[in-house]
Amino acid sequence: NFMGNAWLQQLVTSDSSNNTQVGNVSFEPSARTKWHLHPAGQILLATGGLGYYQEKGSPKKLLRKGDVVKCPPNVPHWHGASADQEFIQVAITNTLHGPTVWLEHVTDDEYNSKIR
Numbered sequence: 451n452f453m454g455n456a457w458l459q460q461l462v463t464s465d466s467s468n469n470t471q472v473g474n475v476s477f478e479p480s481a482r483t484k485w486h487l488h489p490a491g492q493i494l495l496a497t498g499g500l501g502y503y504q505e506k507g508s509p510k511k512l513l514r515k516g517d518v519v520k521c522p523p524n525v526p527h528w529h530g531a532s533a534d535q536e537f538i539q540v541a542i543t544n545t546l547h548g549p550t551v552w553l554e555h556v557t558d559d560e561y562n563s564k565i566r
Contacts, residue, residue: 454481482530501537
């Protein structure tokens with residue numbers, strides 16, 4: 451579900467008493483997720499490096515340490531590292547309405563598109 455190298459350093463999985471999954475993820479330069487969506491949404495906390503976030507049909511955003519992104523439910527998006535720096539994030543995913551739905555790979559044209 452990732453292109454390039456990404457490490458899930460810690461994962462707290464959701465269960466019947468808590469519908470939240472939390473993952474601490476490090477992306478090597480240029481590494482990124484596939485397009486995907488979360489039926490109940492997700493929050494990303496940028497904790498280091500330089501990264502990108504893009505929703506389908508919208509320009510790519512630059513993410514730096516301290517930035518927060520609220521990914522709306524059922525909106526396809528991707529996130530990952532910039533071309534020349536690693537990116538570290540905490541991903542908080544609500545699983546109340548189902549697991550992450552993985553879609554197609556992010557193309558190089560999409561990855562290299564202009565930053566908003």
